[in-house]
Amino acid sequence: MLLSKKTHLEQETSTSNNSLPSWDIFCAVVDNYGDIGVCWRLARQLVAEHDLKVRLWTDDLISFQKINPEIDPLLPVQVSRGVEIKQWAESNMAVEPADVVIEAFACELPAAYVAAMAKNGRRHAWVNLEYLSAEEWVDSHHGLPSPHPRLPLIKHFFFPGFSKNTGGLLVEKNRLEQRAIFQADIKLRTAFWQKLGIPAPEKNEIRASLFCYGNNSALSLFTGWAKGATPVTCLIPEGVATTQISAFFGAPHPEEGNLFKKGSLIVRVLPFLEQDNYDKLLWACDFNFVRGEDSFVRAQWAARPMAWQIYPQESGAHWPKLKAFLSRYCFDLPQSTAAVLTTFFEAWNRGEAGVPDWESLWRHRATLEKHVQEWANRLIKKVDLTTNLVNFCNNKLK
Ligand code: TRH
Numbered sequence: 001m002l003l004s005k006k007t008h009l010e011q012e013t014s015t016s017n018n019s020l021p022s023w024d025i026f027c028a029v030v031d032n033y034g035d036i037g038v039c040w041r042l043a044r045q046l047v048a049e050h051d052l053k054v055r056l057w058t059d060d061l062i063s064f065q066k067i068n069p070e071i072d073p074l075l076p077v078q079v080s081r082g083v084e085i086k087q088w089a090e091s092n093m094a095v096e097p098a099d100v101v102i103e104a105f106a107c108e109l110p111a112a113y114v115a116a117m118a119k120n121g122r123r124h125a126w127v128n129l130e131y132l133s134a135e136e137w138v139d140s141h142h143g144l145p146s147p148h149p150r151l152p153l154i155k156h157f158f159f160p161g162f163s164k165n166t167g168g169l170l171v172e173k174n175r176l177e178q179r180a181i182f183q184a185d186i187k188l189r190t191a192f193w194q195k196l197g198i199p200a201p202e203k204n205e206i207r208a209s210l211f212c213y214g215n216n217s218a219l220s221l222f223t224g225w226a227k228g229a230t231p232v233t234c235l236i237p238e239g240v241a242t243t244q245i246s247a248f249f250g251a252p253h254p255e256e257g258n259l260f261k262k263g264s265l266i267v268r269v270l271p272f273l274e275q276d277n278y279d280k281l282l283w284a285c286d287f288n289f290v291r292g293e294d295s296f297v298r299a300q301w302a303a304r305p306m307a308w309q310i311y312p313q314e315s316g317a318h319w320p321k322l323k324a325f326l327s328r329y330c331f332d333l334p335q336s337t338a339a340v341l342t343t344f345f346e347a348w349n350r351g352e353a354g355v356p357d358w359e360s361l362w363r364h365r366a367t368l369e370k371h372v373q374e375w376a377n378r379l380i381k382k383v384d385l386t387t388n389l390v391n392f393c394n395n396k397l398k
Contacts, residue, residue, distance in 0.1 A: 021099035021125075021397055022053045026088065028107035029060035034311070036064045037294040039104050040083075040275065041170050042129075045386045047082040049173050052390075055098065057088040066272045100125045100393045103155070118151040125396035126153060127389070132160040132169070132293050134325040139165040143392065158392060160385055162328055167392070168385040169297050176301065176380055179283050183303075189284050196281075198235075198268060205231045206362075209281050210289040211240055212309045216351045218244040224358045226263035233266045235281065237273070245269070289348075303376040305368040307348050307356070322349060333371055337364040 023046060027039040036058055043056040058064055061073035070080045076087045086092055093110055097117045103109055106128055117124050128146075142159040160167050182188050193200045201207045212218065218241045225232040236245065238256040245267060246252060249260040258269045273281060278295070282288050282302035290299040291309040299306040308325070310318045326345060330338035340360050347356040361368075 020050075020052055021393070023055070023100045023102065024098035025054065025056045025102040025104060026107055026109055027056065027058045027104045028088070029058065029063050030105070032292060033063055033067055034292040034294050035105055035107075036060065037067055037275065038129075038170065039102075040064065040068060041172075041294065042102075042386060042389075043083040044081045045170070045172055046390070049386065050390050053084075053098075054082075055084045055086055055095075057086045059088040061085075061087060067275045067278070069274055096120070097124060099123075099397060101127070102389075103128045105129065105131055114148075114151065114153065118148075118153050123397055124153070125393035126155045127158045127393060127396075128155055129389075130157055130159045132297065133321050134162050134328050135321060136324070139163055142166045156392070156396065158389060162325075162379070164382050167388045168382050169300075169379060170294075170385045171297075171301055171380065172384075175279075176303075176376060179279075179302065182280065182283050192277075192280055192284055195277075196270065196273075198233075201233065202231060205233060206287065207233045207235070207285045208287040208289065209235045209285045211237060211295050212289055212291050212348075213312065214243060214351075215241065215309060215348070216244065217348050217356055219248055220352075221356065221358060222248045222262075222265060222267070226265040228264050228359070231264050231266070233268065235268050235270050235285070237270050239272075300372075300379065301376055303372045305365065305372055307345060309349055312349075318349075322346075329375065332374070334367060337367045337371075340364055341368070 025039050025043055027035055029035045039056060039058070043054045046052045046054045061071055061075075064085075065071040065073050068080060071085065072078060076089065076092050078085050090110075093113060095113075097113055097120065099122070101109065101113075101117065101124055103126070117126065138159045138161045141157060142161065142165060144157050146155045146157065147153075148155065158167050160169055162169070182192075190200045210218070222234075222244070225234065238254075242254050245254040245260065249262060249267070251258065251260060254260070254269050256269055256271045260267045270281075272278075279298055279302070282290075282295075282299055282304065285302075285304060288295075288299045288302060288304055288306045289309070290296045290306055292311050296308050296310075299308070308322075310322045310325075312318055322345065326342050330341060333341065340357075341364070344356045344358075344361045
């Protein structure tokens, strides 16, 4: 018998426990993939680990499809990994609000939806999930209320962060154990490279992933790697650093599947990977260049040395955020390593020519490799963001 779409959806999502609160997550994609990247991780963790019924509303299914190939950008409603995914469009909005409503990154809920929350007489937990920052002020702002100016509703601010007074960081249960198994097992890693159609690394090769914003420092990095004595394979997702790849290799339109070689350096252009496979890429590389918010957090769970390009803000507001992170991250490092790492991060973020100085940084490889393990083990001791958020919202519903 053919099932109607609605019945089919109900069946697919019906495994969630009906006595638990329902969740709506709203995600407007400002640009790039971080907004949907964070919301997608949160949504599927709520379903997989907390057995909750979750709707994820987004206005950009095309970006979503890049990190989750199951998504059909033409469907107004669909289910993936037990999450009901809804296109955030006027025509799709006639719904009863969920018990918990997450407004990701101050994306502003539809007025009619907010009015319905106020009108239906039920209690709602309404949370603005903020961007991640390592700055100290986050501790005192996490959890603060913001009463609606007209309606009997209170929105609360929920801040991810690095200290135990914040909402914590997104991390799935057993993720670090899975990573450790993967990193210790050459067969798993070889199978992963095979799946990507890439040979496993040579014995003394350095393998790096590179995900950045338009960054001219990449040219200096390529130059240093190409001239160096050690073979380097740099894996870059399609659409990233294309200007720099073009300029360095004289390739007009670098695209997925391309391989470029100069001296000791090989650059391979990868397709965008499904989010869990991107995690594995970070686990499998010796060094990861990451950016924004979500890849930055995943690189920390990967426990591999990394460099972060923070999302640049016109006013320069990103610099104190970068410094705040570095002061936490470098706290336990020997002074000489901390100094080299800080210089490297700052140069990478300024996009300067001539720097960053890879050679100097890599001399500290052993110290960095030990440090990133300890850092990840320390961070994981704080409760994960999703569990914190579930507890926070359950309290607001009481
Ligand atoms: O794409 P980003 O630059 O996103 C940014 C930041 O979130 C920034 O803070 C925000 O203000 C801005 O968007 C609007 O970088 P980020 O945060 O690392 O997000 C990338 C997502 O894409 C992340 O979830 C990982 C995922 N990804 C894959 O799933 N596969 C891939 O191959 C790659 C390269 C990334």
